[in-house]
Amino acid sequence: MQILASSLLLPLMLARCGAATRPSPPAGPEQALQLGVSVWDDTSMPVRVAPSACRQGEPAWLGAGHLYCFQVTETASYRFELAPQFQGSIQVQERDREHPWDFGVGQASAKPGEVAVVRVALDPGLYQVVIDGSHWPKTGYWLQVDRDTSSSALIGREDRARVAALEAHAEPLRLGERAFGVYRSTPGGARTSCGLVGGDAVRRLTLDRPARIRLRAAAHFPPAIEVRALHENRSLGCAGAVEGSHEAELVVDLPAGEHLLVLDSLAIARHHMHFETNGIMTGAYVVDAAEVAP
Amino acid sequence: MKAPLLALTAVLLTSALGSLSCAATRFTIARPYRGTPCPPSEVIAPLPSLGHDPKPFELERSPDASDRLPVRSAPSYTHRFELETSGTTAALRAVTADEGQPVLVVGDRGTALVRDPKSGWKSEQTGTTEDLFALSRAPSRIKGEAGSYLAVGSHGVALVRSPEGAWQSEATGTLADLHAIWGGSLVVGDGGVMVARSPEGSFRRVPTHTTANLHAIGRCDTHICAVGDGGVIVDCSFATGEPVCVPRRPPTTAALRVVSNEVFILGEGVWLSIAPRSASNPDPPPEWQPWRLAGPSVAGSDARAAARNHWVGAEMLVAGRRGAVWLVGNFTVMKHPVQRIDVPYTVDFHGVTYERTDGFLVGDAGTIVKLGVMSFRPPTTCLAATDALAGPELTDSRS
Structure with missing residues (x-):
């Protein structure tokens, strides 16, 4: 819970690409996703299929997973954290620039009470963040993303x-x-x-x-x-x-x-x-x- | 219990070796299934002899025979070398024999020959008197069109042969002698020249950051390498989709002439292989070192061309100056895979091809030697999908 509480303090805001799994998606345009986002959601609701900015109009069909998109405007190291209340996993995917497919560029999983962390350097572009809870009891999770300023960041200051x-x-x-x-x-x-x-x-x-x-x-x-x-x-x-x-x-x-x-x-x-x-x-x-x- | 255990051990060993072979040679090991042996595959015969050579040279070899692993036996084949009359005295520099395509040879003074299975070698008009040093399949200009070839040679000459046998010149934008082609698209030559050819036939320069003469180009691990005088190795990465080429620290001062089999670079008195890596994921560019299994026959001999047979025991045919010919067996299972063959020829060989049951060596004074592998029977795998899903019952075929 400490981890979850600390997550709330971070100036994060990550909105979902589409309404793939929300029970009541907001009407109107999809919310823009920005760096520094904290999201609380749960995977207990039935999956819906909806257009997605990530998918550029294609159905965001992910089984029981949740899909977010993340726009990177500057080449840097990023840190994605998932704190699930179930045994969950997070995968960051890069959209291919020329072909209609995605590449997993980082993934991690965590048990309830743990935090799954993906540290990855990203170029500018559109990425997908997939939260997979399809195989476990479906409950809540926190998700956050920020610049990775740790000493293990690929792009960072000299040691x-x-x-x-x-x-x-x-x-x-x-x-x-x-x-x-x-x-x-x-x-x-x-x-x-x-x-x-x-x-x-x-x-x-x-x-x-x-x-x-x-x-x-x-x-x-x-x-x-x-x-x-x-x-x-x-x-x-x-x-x-x-x-x-x-x-x-x-x-x-x-x-x-x-x-x-x-x-x-x-x-x-x-x-x-x-x-x-x-x-x-x-x-x-x-x-x-x-x-x-x- | 002993017999089934032995049978299982034999099957596991065979499967393990089969897996090794599969990755490298595209064929699999036959094994019995529920007491019924696999039906034997049919013998693949080499191309018919033209009958020009009254005394073919024959050699019995078992290219897969292990001297490191406890395998009872490996198939042995007769390798028959025979001279064929080319009808020219020009030095012949390169040969291709792609499946379903005619055997083609190019050489000095614009020579181009095509092999008719019955009447022998026939000359084709190339429209040039330049020496032609290299020959390769070319990416098709037109989608669906297959069978075009690209030849390059002295003074920057490039010619494309249509499937019908018509040769047409292309402008490479260089006057350098061009010695080698990779993939029908990358060409290297003297002065460190590298040009990239589009499927439409236009060429553009690729920086190599060397002025050394480049003699060969080919796959080296996951990269493409061009090699040449002074031990120069230019390593080209395609990480961005386009070739980006950088010279590596020369591992030798000898001239390097051949890039073969993704893991070998051969040259004047030296054969190199990839050194163990110190890091991985992502793999750094390969480093090269003298191949420890090359054996003593390599020193003092100049390799000029090599081709690997993906069917017959991953065997590699290497040829060079003064009639030097080697056959290299499966180096994953052999302690001494390199065998120098005392063939009855003394000319300098410049080009080879070798696949399935057929090989050709071409060289000075219009020399063409055909290599035929006799009695080759490709191993097979018995597939019985339904039963296999239920769990195959492997039995020893001797029981």
Whole structure:
């Protein structure tokens, strides 16, 4: 009950897409669904079939489950919580952008008195949240969604201790040579100031004199690259791939000394390509470093 | 009790091996059902011989015979290699033999040959004198139209062969020599060139971020890899629906020539396989390392082409320079799957194809060698749906 009570305090508002299971759906237009929603409902009423914004006119027929839609306007990590009074499950589904089907991108289940939590990074778009209570005594549940600001969120702030560990083991980046690597997005990992998803891709660049350096990165994902003074969280330059590109170029004047190159991704993985991976992005990259004339 | 236990053990072992084979070879293990053995499947005969070679070279092989697992026996087949007269002295570079389609060969100076089962190899007019290095099924221009082929070669030449045998050139937008095709749509060549072909026949450049000459392209795990000089491996992801290609750290300095079987990259004196992964879900791009089962015959020999037979024991046919030919057995059950074959040919081979009971090797001086697998009888599965639902009763066929 404590969990349920605390849920009420959260500034949440999540409305159902359609009136798939409500006994008395409100008349008029369907309610818009927003981030920060808390919903109390129960699955004890008979299932109705109704048009749904999620389904874009298709019947929202889910057996005895409840269906909500959730509009994401900003790429971020989200946290969905379900506190059921029955043994229930929650699944977040992504609508395919080109085909009439959905992909489960995260799911969890809980017993009465427990909370099922789905943490998932989502791109802008329309998602469905399905509460399944079809196989158990049908009673009430709380549902809420919010931005995931925890340390385990895929998209979040750097964890300085984690980045320090990456710095300590960073391979050197040498002028005139190509650096090969595989990036993997990591909660709390090294994140560029102009990128999005922190990861494990860092390189150490040592200059014995000031120089203008050109860094070119190519990757399986849209990369962002940044140069920092080593051991300092201070950006000396940052550049990201333009929309639709998988290359980034940064030309920056650097002082003599040790620097840290950070490479991260401007995108999370498409869920339908990586089922149940919570948007974790991985891919190969190369970085070419060269000195150029001022 | 002992006999049924033995029978069950044999069935379980057979089923386990069958499952391994199923995933890789598309056929299943026959097993008896309620005391009635499965009817034997019919022998599949290879394409009829043209009778050009008075002394075919024959080899007895059991490509599924395990030297690691306690399996009593595995089928053995005669592999017959025989020369066929091509009617040309041009170097022949690539061959295809898709089921239900004619056997096609392309080579230097615009050579194109088609095999007539009775009268032998016939030349086709391609309208070019450029060397043709690669040949592949092409996605159809017209929905429902099947049987088109794409050939590419020197100076950026690309030709499409219609099902009727008419060749027509297409503009690739590059003058680089083009050496390999994947899926009829991705083409690679010298200088790191990669072009993507639409089903309508238009080409566009795909950045590879390398200037190395690329000799081959094919499936590598869940990605597509182009390989070439200096151990270059360009790994292409299709996560966004379009190819996005990035070079990997070269695992060797040797020239790489072949991408085969999704898990092998072969080259000059080196055969690579995928290294164990350190992370998964999602899987990172594959890393490559020397294949520990390659054996000593690989060193010093240059592999130039490979094809995997999905029917006969997952056997892979590899050919290369100076008459080098290997047959690679089922490496999931064999300790020493790679067998170098001392064939009586010394030319450089450039292209191979191998499926079901038929293979072809093509090479310099108009050389065409036909490989026929004799007495191949595909294993079968007995299906009795109603009874199976009630619970199959498996019995030892020896009882």
